[in-house]
Amino acid sequence: MKLIMAYIRPEAFEPIREDLLAAGFPSLSIDEVKGSGRQRGMTERYRGSQLTINLRPKLKLECVVESEQVSLVTETILRHARTGDVGDGKIFVLPVEQAIRVRTGESGQEVLQAHESEEVPA
């Protein structure tokens, strides 16, 4: 199992989410983060004084999948998150030792599986 941790532009999230859902990966978390990389900051002008903002808003997307499905997910992210400009973000892939579903206590790879559609509450 691998944890895919992607830092992307916030506006790239919706198409990624749609494609991952269609491909059977409904489980993910996001976090609104601020960070800096090669992208330059913004300048706020306020009543004659300036404030340089180097930390830009990004979206952190986390998703744990079976090891052989990592490339499918990363390709989906790359497809939508890449604009070709500085500031598109980065993807990290980390090993995961264990996965436990809280509701049932079951563990292992089956935790990562999607529910059958009729099981998902409306």
Added chain:
Amino acid sequence: MRPSFLRALVLAVLALVALPAVAVAQDKPSLTQTVVELNTAWVMVAAILVMFMQAGFAFLEIGFSRAKNAGAGVAKILTNFSIAAIAYWAVGFALAFGGSGLIAGTEGFFLDVSSDPTKAASQIPLLETYTIAPSALLFFQFVFCAVSLAIVWGTTLERIKYSAYIIYAIIFAAVIYPVLSHWIFGGGWLQVNFGMQDFAGSTVVHLIGATGALAALLLLGPRRGKFGPDGRPRAIPGHSMPLVGLGVLILWLGWFGFNPGSTLGAADGRFAEVALVTNLAAAAGVIGAVLTIYALQRTIDIGMAGNGAIAGLVGITAPSGYVEFWAAPIIGLVAGVIVVVGVLAIDKKLDDPVGALSAHGLAGIWGTLACGLFTSPRLAELNAVGDPGLFYSGSFGQLGAQALGVAAAFLVVFSVSFAVFYVIKKTIGLRVTAEQEDAGLDIVEHGMYGYPEQFIPLPEMGAASSGPLARPSLGATGSPATAATSRSTTSRTGEVPA
């Protein structure tokens, strides 16, 4: 419709029809009485509009503060307005209008007089000229005092101690403001001996407030982080430009009570002219400020546009009853330019979060001097104060009187205010500690946040901390824990709660 309701309706209509007959049956009111009633009605409407300016100051200051100090602004406005209300009635009004001494009045403490102006005129000489109910005069003058006091705190946001307000508010509303307003509004030496013109208080209300603000700021120092290690000013953006905009517009509305109400009467319709003059200057103030800030830094600063409106309004406050329509946009435009240049210059050395020193101080000085330039002969005569301005008379006489008034008001208010704030600083302290300033006045001084959701993590708020909701579908077969273990290896069918 129920019959009883119908009966009541018919009775009510009949009563309305009969009302004029009843009025005629009583003593016919004299024309003098009607004029008093008309004047009183207008002055009360104007006073209520000016009272609403407290909401304008609240939103303006809260919008220019950071979110961690948003609630403190509410407490401050409520406290100051309330202290001023009692202090001005008890002491202030008597010093301001209770007699025609050169320095201060002496009668009318804890005012309790007949509502007939001619009877009250022995205590309050102003009522010989302006025929309104004494209570209306007191209320109208009090809300002016409260506006002036609200201006004082503009420079002190986000770091002053709550207890410091209370002491200064009492002294300001009971003594400082009343004595100064006596000099210029109430028949004191500046008005009588020098003919200083200040129709609604560019100096009396705005410059005095800003002068108190300067004294407080000099003893208080800048907010932490305002000036970088290199000594250069840094932006500390206020948390809500929409609130700033709301505050500016409420103040603008309130000003239609402030200046037109200073006619202290409605009978000659002059108040409508004053309202138009006021609006022209405010509009020109916005335009002047926006053009200036755009020329200087190529952005249309939202706060500066608001400051422009306020500066235009402050600038026209003194001349509003003395100048013709054509002068108003010029006075407002100049005020709009002054406020932007003033904010940029002052910001290099002093930390004035809302720009009170420029919008009320510099624009107040400009407005007062503008009388010396633009006052028209007919209006100088109508108000029976001073002479026409330089552009009509070719004489610097009136301008000199205006300058003297500005200097006298500034020097006296600054010395007294500085002394009061100095004593507060040396005794109970003027400023919260650095740690408290970082945490924000809301939590430190008031024990609560203005915007709790921004500071208290959601899982630690309210119902969220009392455990997950019980699930009826699981509860029916036993506790959730045992249900989960017993099902860990079974099929997942049916586990999803409906």
